[in-house]
Amino acid sequence: MNCYLVGGAVRDALLNIKAPDRDWVVVGSTPDHMLDAGFTPVGKDFPVFLHPNTKEEYALARQERKSGKGYKGFQFYTAPDITLEQDLLRRDLTINAMAQDTAGNIIDPYKGQRDLAERKLRHVSDAFSEDPVRILRVARFAARFHLLGFTVAPETMALMTQMVKNGEIDHLVAERVWKEFSRALDEPSPDVFIRVLRTCGALAKLMPELDALFGVPQPAAHHPEIDTGEHVLLCMQRSVELSQHSEVRFAALMHDLGKGLTPQHQWPKHHGHEETGLPLINALCNRLSVPNPHRELALAVAQFHTHCHRAFELSTKKLLETLQRLDAFRRPERFEHFCVCCQADAQGRTGFESRAYPQAEFFQAARLAMSTIDTKAIAAQGHKGAAFGEALHKKRLSLLESFKKNYKVKE
Structure with a gap:
């Protein structure tokens, strides 16, 4: 069992920003192994566990497959043979698809550090288009990091625009839209959230x-x-x-x-x-x-x-x-x-x-x-x-x- 710090904690550390929480991915384990180690299960859609001491979240490495419309239309697959790279590939942005091992080494298979340096919000893969919530998340990250000079990469904006045209965003449920919108209101530049949604055509829909x-x-x-x-x-x-x-x-x-x-x-x-x-x-x-x-x-x-x-x-x-x-x-x-x-x-x-x-x-x-x-x-x-x-x-x-x-x- 190998544990890796992932997502926002790695990104924010590289930006010299204090991360609000830390999430971990576990490679080479099973739900039974996690239970035997004293972890508490909390995940509904896929196996997530709380550390017995720190109470931080540990998720088993997983893959996902599109099975329906909207952000709930996914099937998840976890197994000990799923690699860290396969888990990171399913994430939304390259800057969120980095990991750090227990020795402090950065694992960056999708050039997240490059995009941090270039101040770009860029999607990891075309699988981005399968989840309409990611449009809202990109807009929210743009609102959060605008003052640091971040902008949405042109190819990502083009993909978001195509998602809107394809009607994928029409399957968003109201509660999820408000969840992202309300979080964006708390960001330093919430106006950027609106601007990004308008640029890709999502504002007219939502x-x-x-x-x-x-x-x-x-x-x-x-x-x-x-x-x-x-x-x-x-x-x-x-x-x-x-x-x-x-x-x-x-x-x-x-x-x-x-x-x-x-x-x-x-x-x-x-x-x-x-x-x-x-x-x-x-x-x-x-x-x-x-x-x-x-x-x-x-x-x-x-x-x-x-x-x-x-x-x-x-x-x-x-x-x-x-x-x-x-x-x-x-x-x-x-x-x-x-x-x-x-x-x-x-x-x-x-x-x-x-x-x-x-x-x-x-x-x-x-x-x-x-x-x-x-x-x-x-x-x-x-x-x-x-x-x-x-x-x-x-x-x-x-x-x-x-x-x-x-x-x-x-x-």
């Missing part, structure tokens, strides 16, 4: 509502980048700089979907895009099984981001109504995320990246001012039910009016 934004113009005076698709990618990347929460990044990407439905004769203006975008967000979230926190924030930002932009112009009544509809008093953390998204929208424009956005601070300060109201004192005055709600509403209006008169924008 997120047509988002793909429809590219080529839709906006007023150049407010959006020097003009293209709405480019704008939402700039917004998402700005949100990366402002927040670590994937809900914020997702909402920043989704907030202008309504502009994809604007009739061309109205371009470059997009009156009412806030409301028209809501059904599109719901449709996308339903299709991809997006979690509720992501959906709810995206809907809130889409519907009310222009209210935040016009914060200083809103009447006291409209400001209070907006805070209430955003559920700002009961859900302050989500309201904070909303304000971050609005800032990302305002600064996610070419040349506007460093422009001040005092509206977000104003919105937050307004919510904080409302939190000083003593609801127990209102109740002590004998107000109950609808009367209590009316008294609280009047108190909030009065306090908010005073807040607005005394508020000064920080320079």
Whole structure:
């Protein structure tokens, strides 16, 4: 039995990056041998075991054969005579198809070190085309390593494009798409994930509502980048700089979907895009099984981001109504995320990246001012039910009016 460190741990070590975990391949063993050695079985589709001490995953060397559509359409074969090279051949990218033996020697049969040096994401073999999830994985690795200079190799992009044309991507299940998408949102350059999917044609299949934004113009005076698709990618990347929460990044990407439905004769203006975008967000979230926190924030930002932009112009009544509809008093953390998204929208424009956005601070300060109201004192005055709600509403209006008169924008 020979054990080899494989995949991301080897790749990241060569890039001088700390790997989040370590995976191993075992050559020359059987499930019974692993059990006798004290390993715990955890694999469902093929034999994977946990080390009795380190709890790291050890998988038996295997081969796979395409047996159906989609990423589940595979049969796996494990045996003691399968070689390390045969196991590595089934992997997606050359930079993930390297191994290291216990003496520290790198085994690199498919030139992964060359592609690390050239900063290329290149498929190992034509078997890549049998698994549509690999399109998403390549896009995610592009998002992870973009800042290191990595790009998708032309032949790999061509293969991904052909896979989309052949309809292989149509067999992806929603949960797997969201799993890769959500992981991409946590990467340093999630906008690159979207760009790669769009380049190979996968975005139009998986997120047509988002793909429809590219080529839709906006007023150049407010959006020097003009293209709405480019704008939402700039917004998402700005949100990366402002927040670590994937809900914020997702909402920043989704907030202008309504502009994809604007009739061309109205371009470059997009009156009412806030409301028209809501059904599109719901449709996308339903299709991809997006979690509720992501959906709810995206809907809130889409519907009310222009209210935040016009914060200083809103009447006291409209400001209070907006805070209430955003559920700002009961859900302050989500309201904070909303304000971050609005800032990302305002600064996610070419040349506007460093422009001040005092509206977000104003919105937050307004919510904080409302939190000083003593609801127990209102109740002590004998107000109950609808009367209590009316008294609280009047108190909030009065306090908010005073807040607005005394508020000064920080320079």
